[in-house]
Amino acid sequence: xxxxxxxxxxxxxxxxxxxxxxxxxxxxxxxxxxxxxxxxxxxxxxxxxxxxxxxxxxxxxxxxxxxxxxxxxxxxxxxxxxxxxxxxxxxxxxxxxxxxxxxxxxxxxxxx
Amino acid sequence: xxxxxxxxxxxxxxxxxxxxxxxxxxxxxxxxxxxxxxxxxxxxxxxxxxxxxxxxxxxxxxxxxxxxxxxxxxxxxxxxxxxxxxxxxxxxxxxxxxxxxxxxxxxxxxxxxxxx
Numbered sequence: 352x353x354x355x356x357x358x359x360x361x362x363x364x365x366x367x368x369x370x371x372x373x374x375x376x377x378x379x380x381x382x383x384x385x386x387x388x389x390x391x392x393x394x395x396x397x398x399x400x401x402x403x404x405x406x407x408x409x410x411x412x413x414x415x416x417x418x419x420x421x422x423x424x425x426x427x428x429x430x431x432x433x434x435x436x437x438x439x440x441x442x443x444x445x446x447x448x449x450x451x452x453x454x455x456x457x458x459x460x461x462x463x
Numbered sequence: 464x465x466x467x468x469x470x471x472x473x474x475x476x477x478x479x480x481x482x483x484x485x486x487x488x489x490x491x492x493x494x495x496x497x498x499x500x501x502x503x504x505x506x507x508x509x510x511x512x513x514x515x516x517x518x519x520x521x522x523x524x525x526x527x528x529x530x531x532x533x534x535x536x537x538x539x540x541x542x543x544x545x546x547x548x549x550x551x552x553x554x555x556x557x558x559x560x561x562x563x564x565x566x567x568x569x570x571x572x573x574x575x576x577x578x579x
Contacts, residue, residue, distance in 0.1 A: 454507070
């Protein structure tokens with residue numbers, strides 16, 4: 352099992368460009384999450400999907416959209432990137448019966 | 464939003480020493496989790512705690528769920544160079560109503576440096 356996979360691993364964008372970060376899990380988990388990690392800020396929840404077909408805002412949703420494509424895949428889209436969105440983005444998944452989340456390796460995004 | 468206070472922010476220790484870090488909250492939590500993050504990688508789950516007072520070990524790591532349900536600590540015994548990294552506590556607050564959907568609140572992390 353690969354667990355949680357994320358693509359791309361690195362990305363550089365110019366201000367105003369758009370892109371989609373991809374996440375997939377092969378653990379048959381119902382819930383999936385997107386976080387951003389900034390120095391000294393820990394991990395902050397952007398959006399989550401409690402189950403296939405549902406999505407909800409987290410702590411810092413502004414400037415992002417998400418799609419739960421199917422049970423395996425949960426994508427994060429930046430429609431018009433801004434320098435403030437320079438960060439490391441992590442996807443995570445969780446089985447329904449537990450609160451433990453399992454993380455992907457991250458996407459390192461720089462917006463110039 | 465919820466805040467978790469994790470301390471210390473950083474630690475510099477000699478190989479072989481024991482390490483202790485903790486997390487506190489002003490609210491009651493019903494789950495405490497401890498993660499380790501290596502440079503350039505995603506967080507990896509070390510220990511999960513689900514009951515107040517629970518003490519759980521994973522090799523040289525020991526974590527406890529505080530009896531007040533507002534704190535947790537992680538101990539690492541006989542540290543080795545590969546213990547270097549950032550350690551995060553995380554938890555799910557006891558929800559007054561509805562469901563939390565497993566949303567985690569994270570501490571800001573403890574950066575551990577181990578000198579050989």
